[in-house]
Amino acid sequence: MKLYMAVTADKYELPVNVFESLKEMAKFYGMTTACLNSYIYRGVTRKQEHVRFVRVEEEKDGREK
Numbered sequence: 001m002k003l004y005m006a007v008t009a010d011k012y013e014l015p016v017n018v019f020e021s022l023k024e025m026a027k028f029y030g031m032t033t034a035c036l037n038s039y040i041y042r043g044v045t046r047k048q049e050h051v052r053f054v055r056v057e058e059e060k061d062g063r064e065k
Contacts, residue, residue: 002055002056004019004021004055005056006049008051008052009051029049039053040053
């Protein structure tokens, strides 16, 4: 299962928002899915909200990858 998260752009990376789909997250932040994918891949901080976007993949037994 994949989850998409906006986390704080500091060393703690605390979760700000959690989404089940990339499309849902893109709509919330007013971005295209392509732009959001680029932010995730490059690890870029969105300066307006001071957040970074990450994808979290969960294994079937419940542990994170």
